[in-house]
Amino acid sequence: NAGVTQTPKFRVLKTGQSMTLLCAQDMNHEYMYWYRQDPGMGLRLIHYSVGEGTTAKGEVPDGYNVSRLKKQNFLLGLESAAPSQTSVYFCASRPLLAGGSYNEQFFGPGTRLTVL
């Protein structure tokens, strides 16, 4: 059981280039999230998904797109990277629980992205 995995771990892009970050979870979780973490800014939600085929915008969605074609995968795309998108990106997932039980989000190890 690998939990939440992210690919790649590190990436350097030039301004204007595009790339896709992959998040995979093997826990059969319904919910998946993409966050970015910047120094002194905490974790900010970019996009999230409440199930296969559904996505929604979070707090800072501009410049990013997402897709959830399979339940276990959540992709984050940057169509035209900008230096302001230099950050550490975390994916998280959580199960669909009934009865108001625990609501833990499980995080991946992160992807460190630098845009020059």
Add this chain to the structure above:
Amino acid sequence: QQQVKQSPQSLIVQKGGISIINCAYENTAFDYFPWYQQFPGKGPALLIAIRPDVSEKKEGRFTISFNKSAKQFSLHIMDSQPGDSATYFCAARSGGSNYKLTFGKGTLLTVNP
């Protein structure tokens, strides 16, 4: 608009001391308040969490104190150890079906031996 304010930004404590991190929120619709712990190079991991109908929750050396009327909650780490050195994030969840968390900006805790 930051909905969860966390302080201090950084904290240095001696081994065996008590570490205290505070958070305040504005949205009265928040219904779940977790604390996440993050070690360098790793993703955050749930440490402890509380619901607003409880004033205190303790798990080992970690305690959450919750003051609903003041809209504040805090993490207390008793007998702090060097292995507790990490960044701590408080968070709050808005009710509804999307289970989004709003995070504080984090506190870097250093426990000196």
